[in-house]
Amino acid sequence: MIRRALYLTGILALSGMGCVNTEPPPNPFRTPISYPVGKSPSHVLAADLNNDGVLDLAVANTADGTVSILFGRNDGTFPNIKTLKVGKLPRWVGSGDFNEDKRVDLAVINKDEDTITIFLNQGGILFGKGASYNAGRIPNAATVNDFNLDGHLDLAIVSRADRLVILLGKGNGRFKKGMVGSPGAIPTGIISGDFNNDSLIDLAIANTGSYSNDFVLFLGKGDGTFTEGERYKTGMSPIGLVSADFNGDKRPDIVVLNGLGDSLTLFLHNEGDGFTKLRDFAAEGAPLSAAAADFDRDGVLDLAVANNRSHNISFLAAKGGGLFQHPPRNFITGKSPFSMLTEDFNQDGNPDLAVVNQDDHTLSIILGKLDIERSVNSGNKD
Numbered sequence: 001m002i003r004r005a006l007y008l009t010g011i012l013a014l015s016g017m018g019c020v021n022t023e024p025p026p027n028p029f030r031t032p033i034s035y036p037v038g039k040s041p042s043h044v045l046a047a048d049l050n051n052d053g054v055l056d057l058a059v060a061n062t063a064d065g066t067v068s069i070l071f072g073r074n075d076g077t078f079p080n081i082k083t084l085k086v087g088k089l090p091r092w093v094g095s096g097d098f099n100e101d102k103r104v105d106l107a108v109i110n111k112d113e114d115t116i117t118i119f120l121n122q123g124g125i126l127f128g129k130g131a132s133y134n135a136g137r138i139p140n141a142a143t144v145n146d147f148n149l150d151g152h153l154d155l156a157i158v159s160r161a162d163r164l165v166i167l168l169g170k171g172n173g174r175f176k177k178g179m180v181g182s183p184g185a186i187p188t189g190i191i192s193g194d195f196n197n198d199s200l201i202d203l204a205i206a207n208t209g210s211y212s213n214d215f216v217l218f219l220g221k222g223d224g225t226f227t228e229g230e231r232y233k234t235g236m237s238p239i240g241l242v243s244a245d246f247n248g249d250k251r252p253d254i255v256v257l258n259g260l261g262d263s264l265t266l267f268l269h270n271e272g273d274g275f276t277k278l279r280d281f282a283a284e285g286a287p288l289s290a291a292a293a294d295f296d297r298d299g300v301l302d303l304a305v306a307n308n309r310s311h312n313i314s315f316l317a318a319k320g321g322g323l324f325q326h327p328p329r330n331f332i333t334g335k336s337p338f339s340m341l342t343e344d345f346n347q348d349g350n351p352d353l354a355v356v357n358q359d360d361h362t363l364s365i366i367l368g369k370l371d372i373e374r375s376v377n378s379g380n381k382d
Helices: none
Strands: 033-036 041-047 056-061 066-071 079-087 090-096 106-112 117-125 124-133 139-145 152-161 163-171 175-181 186-194 202-207 214-220 225-231 238-244 252-259 265-267 274-278 287-292 302-307 312-316 319-320 321-328 329-332 337-343 353-357 362-366
Touching: 041 090, 041 152, 041 353, 041 362, 056 090, 056 106, 066 090, 090 139, 106 124, 117 139, 124 175, 139 186, 152 175, 163 186, 175 287, 202 225, 202 238, 202 353, 214 238, 225 274, 238 287, 252 287, 265 287, 265 312, 302 337, 312 337
Parallel strands: 186 238, 287 337
Antiparallel strands: 033 362, 041 056, 056 066, 066 079, 090 106, 106 117, 117 124, 139 152, 152 163, 163 175, 186 202, 202 214, 214 225, 238 252, 252 265, 265 274, 287 302, 302 312, 312 329, 319 321, 337 353, 353 362
């Protein structure tokens, strides 16, 4: 199924830093191409799952208890699809070489079972079910990293029961229970990275509960444990986060997606170990997921945002220094886009997008274009 990309009028107002008012940015994408997946897809990941040097995709399908695996070709197409039966209400799927056999394994959150299950890559297109672990009540999301610096991949999971659960990898595909924390009310999004410049992996967690509406830093100690750091107020119901260097100072900034507030909040990493909040800027209806890349190839990182209620994607062209161009360019995608990522699927040097559309039961691939017209210093042209 092919859907035509269509420009819709949008509003972007970045007060506090100002905005750059110009014509809408050029179209950096081709027409979306969609593939059928399972029912109500909720999360997508990209990894080379069959060791052929080409990125594949895995999609967690909440309503039918499956993960769809789409095996890629180096032209950006995904003609072969395999269905993996998992647990009840799979909400998130992650990847890593958990048993260190040089093959990429999967970790799947089963929301209705309060577990996360490891699926070990057995070569080719086969995955064998491994152990399941308690992930807290109604787990939402997770992140994969080495939190205790032992060379093995670990997991950090947030659940709607206000819990952070750390599982420490043993390097053989199994995990042991680590610390349990309380990040805030109804944590829904989590990312990992070095957010305080100490060379240790930290966590940033978005709390969507009505009396939270914030994100909090959990600062890593390097032993698999964390101390609670500063909290930052966001817009209404922050549901996800994306980290990238948006102002070119070589420090990770954070954009928070405020799902019910129809807004984004940009936090710039300051010269110390914290963040400076800028005022919210408007988005389309229910922004749930975002991806950062230099989509228009002008040397600064842009944002692509999946808007669940508006059934579209917003391309926010960056102008440097934490500024984004007004107005954005919006593209129709499938119904209720829910999760999105960016990679170069056809190996042409241009960042592409993969988006799962919850109500269409599809995954859309949107390839970047080579023929973008632009003038970096004097504004963009269509």
